[in-house]
Amino acid sequence: MPLLELACGLLIPFLGTTLGAACVFLLRQQLNRGIERALSGFAAGVMVAASVFSLIIPSMEASAEMGQLSFLPALVGFWAGTLFLLLLDHVIPHLHLRAAESEGPHTGLHRTTLLALAVTLHNIPEGMAVGVVFAGWVTGNATITLAAAMALSIGIALQNFPEGLIVSLPMRSECGRGRAFLLGMGSGVVEPFAALLTIALSSVIVPLLPYLLGFAAGAMMYVVVEELIPQMSEGEHSNIGVTFFAVGFTLMMALDVALG
Numbered sequence: 001m002p003l004l005e006l007a008c009g010l011l012i013p014f015l016g017t018t019l020g021a022a023c024v025f026l027l028r029q030q031l032n033r034g035i036e037r038a039l040s041g042f043a044a045g046v047m048v049a050a051s052v053f054s055l056i057i058p059s060m061e062a063s064a065e066m067g068q069l070s071f072l073p074a075l076v077g078f079w080a081g082t083l084f085l086l087l088l089d090h091v092i093p094h095l096h097l098r099a100a101e102s103e104g105p106h107t108g109l110h111r112t113t114l115l116a117l118a119v120t121l122h123n124i125p126e127g128m129a130v131g132v133v134f135a136g137w138v139t140g141n142a143t144i145t146l147a148a149a150m151a152l153s154i155g156i157a158l159q160n161f162p163e164g165l166i167v168s169l170p171m172r173s174e175c176g177r178g179r180a181f182l183l184g185m186g187s188g189v190v191e192p193f194a195a196l197l198t199i200a201l202s203s204v205i206v207p208l209l210p211y212l213l214g215f216a217a218g219a220m221m222y223v224v225v226e227e228l229i230p231q232m233s234e235g236e237h238s239n240i241g242v243t244f245f246a247v248g249f250t251l252m253m254a255l256d257v258a259l260g
Contacts, residue, residue, distance in 0.1 A: 005146060006199070009134050009153045010192045013126060016157030017188025020164025024172045024180045031169055034240050037232045039162030041241035044228035045248025046159035047126075051217040051224075053256040054152040055129060058136075059213035061143045077214020084215070085125060085222040092121055119167045119187040122227060125219030126156050127191035131198025132212045138199060139206050151259035155252040160188060 031039075059074040066072065093107040093114060107114075133152050136144035168184030175183070198212075232241025 002146075005150075006134060006138065009149055010130060010195045012150075012153045013130060013156040013160050013191050014188045016160035017123075017164040017191070018185045020161040020166075021168040021181050021184030021188075023165045024168045024177045024184070027169065030173075031166070033235060034238065036166060037234070037238060037241040038244040039166060040228050040231035041244035042248040043159035043162050044224045044232060044241075045245040045250075046155050046252045047220050047224050047228070047248075048245075049249045049252035049256070050129065050152055050155050051220045053253055054133060054148065054155070055213045055217035055220075058133075058143050058148075059210040059217070062136075062141065062210040062213070073210035074214035074217070077211040077216075078218035078221075080211070081125065081215035081218025081220075082222050083218075085122075085219045085226075088121055088124070089226070092117060113183070115167060115171060116183040116187045118227075119163060119184075120190050122223035123160075123163075123188055123190045124194055125216055125223060126160070127194030128198055128212075129216035129220060130156060130191065131195030132209070132216050134195065135199045135201075135206075136209050136213075141206070141209060147259040148256065151255045154259075155255055156191075158251070159248065160191075164188065 056074050056078070059077065060070045063070040063073045091105065093105050130149075130153050133144055133149045137146055137149045164184045164187070167187060168180045171180040171183055174180075232245065
């Protein structure tokens with residue numbers, strides 16, 4: 001197994017989160033609302049394109065022998081991923097940005113911890129997505145190349161940067177720069193661990209790869225619709241979120257096609 005390529009692929013998304021969180025040391029003020037909308041839209045666009053080009057289409061290509069039913073593993077996996085995130089949304093306490101009340105079970109956890117848990121929650125499917133794709137490459141699946149796996153990893157890192165920034169800055173006033181950075185960075189730690197766990201189970205995953213690609217896509221799309229799109233559309237009407245959604249989508253599409 002080429003360990004260097006694998007390590008780089010798994011750590012690149014975490015680097016994106018870390019760099020975004022580190023902005024608490026550079027920026028003096030909170031982000032302008034328009035910038036937050038733009039960053040949320042960009043992240044949403046990247047995730048939608050990654051779901052389609054890096055996960056759903058490879059899932060159907062890997063099921064080509066099923067003929068007209070080649071969509072079935074992607075469909076089943078997509079619904080499984082959606083329901084899995086819906087379950088996590090109900091059993092893990094978390095707080096979305098600008099929300100007055102936390103979601104999930106009642107808990108005495110501090111607001112900053114709940115904010116970090118919200119980001120951690122939706123980093124799980126991103127880590128699984130990277131892990132599933134790299135597991136397919138490691139096991140020699142013909143539909144997944146190293147370049148395609150790296151394209152997904154870079155795309156996730158690009159959208160992790162604004163996520164790390166958006167979650168860390170609001171916490172700075174409550175717990176200081178150092179802790180805000182650590183909480184923002186820590187929210188991304190789940191990604192390489194989720195990816196490693198997925199790869200460790202690659203012997204089991206290979207027969208289920210088309211389903212798991214669909215699963216990761218469903219989980220990622222849940223995050224987009226449940227969290228990122230509301231963030232980019234919140235408040236007074238503005239087209240900036242939609243514009244940067246298109247930027248993120250086309251950038252991820254270009255990365256996947258050019259490198260894959």
